[in-house]
Amino acid sequence: MTLPRLALTLGDVAGIGPEITAKSLLGHDDLRTRCVPVVIGDEWAMRRGVVSVGGAPDAVRVIASVADATNTPGTIELIQTGPSLEGVELGELSPVAGDGAYRFVVEACRLAREGEVDGIVTAPLNKAAMHAGGHGFPGHTELLAHEFGVKNYSLVLSAGELYFFHLTTHVSMRQAIEDITFERTLSVLRLAGAFARSMGKPDERIGLAGLNPHAGENRIFGDEDADILQPAVAAAREEGLNAVGPLPGDALIPAAVRGKFNLAVVCYHDQGHAPFKAVYGDDGVNITVGLPVVRVSVDHGTAFDIAGQGIAREASLVLSLERAATLAPGWEHVWSAAQAEPETGA
Secondary structure: OOOOEEEEEOOOOOOOHHHHHHHHHHHOHHHHHOOEEEEEEOHHHHHHHHHHOOOOHHHEEEOOOHHHOOOOOOOEEEEEOOOOOOOOOOOOOOHHHHHHHHHHHHHHHHHHHOOOOOEEEEOOOOHHHHHHOOOOOOOHHHHHHHHHOOOOOEEEEEEOOEEEEEOOOOOOHHHHHHHOOHHHHHHHHHHHHHHHHHOOOOOOOEEEEOOOHHHHOOOOOOOHHHHHHHHHHHHHHHOOOOEEEEEOHHHHHHHHHOOOOOEEEEOOHHHHHHHHHHHHHHHOEEEEEOOOOEEEEEOOOOOHHHOOOOOOOOHHHHHHHHHHHHHHHHOHHHHHHHHOOOOOOO
């Protein structure tokens, strides 16, 4: 069987991206039986990351193309992307590192568009550094959507069999409320349904969290749940999706954690991210649904405060590689559904 080829972007090299990449690719040989990981990044930063975790710098092998990868245990095969980032200081916000992180993602997207890789896995970047480097995207998700030219997409947090889809993410609360429309809600419910079908579970229940406390409490706490979310659920059900809600967020999310829902749709960033990270920590990953290839990321940041000390945990990155390898073969089902829905993503 042909193993999925995964482009692993190095992230912001002033943070922990290089060292968790080194730990993942040098300390987990079983990954080689599931995928062919190729680092898209910077040779100098990667070698520094290897040394920080006690490895030999010659474990890094620079290759010209994905086709040159041998997937040999004990090596890190890397495609140098742009000029060297030698001299970037660890733990400090750097526009040079921010620009590098941007370039790594753009190159990974190019490789995916040209069919050289089957998926993308991303180490963390720093949004402020990327902005300082001249690239004003809110984060990875929006940059990836831009590079692939897609409008209908969703950030999804996942741990085990649980998936949290998001109607909005990296916007202010005021903007999030404005962005939650009937069309956007129905589009994400459809994406969740397509994702369920890709996993062979077409009848999976999809729970939608309410925007307001108690899902509006019969309009006492706001009209959005009754006027926007409830009609979207009704429309989804008419299309054959097993959607329910809107349900109070403080009821739906604990129920999902207990296994009563595997698919949940939340309205805004912290409604999903805060409880998810509190419960799952390193056991969670971030998936972008709606791209032509699977993209999975760690669910943590660059951790400038511990960068270079060799103590950063690689568990989330290992899990990201494993999840991308698992999802890549059936990803065309989700992509087909996303193409049919031209609504704005988040």
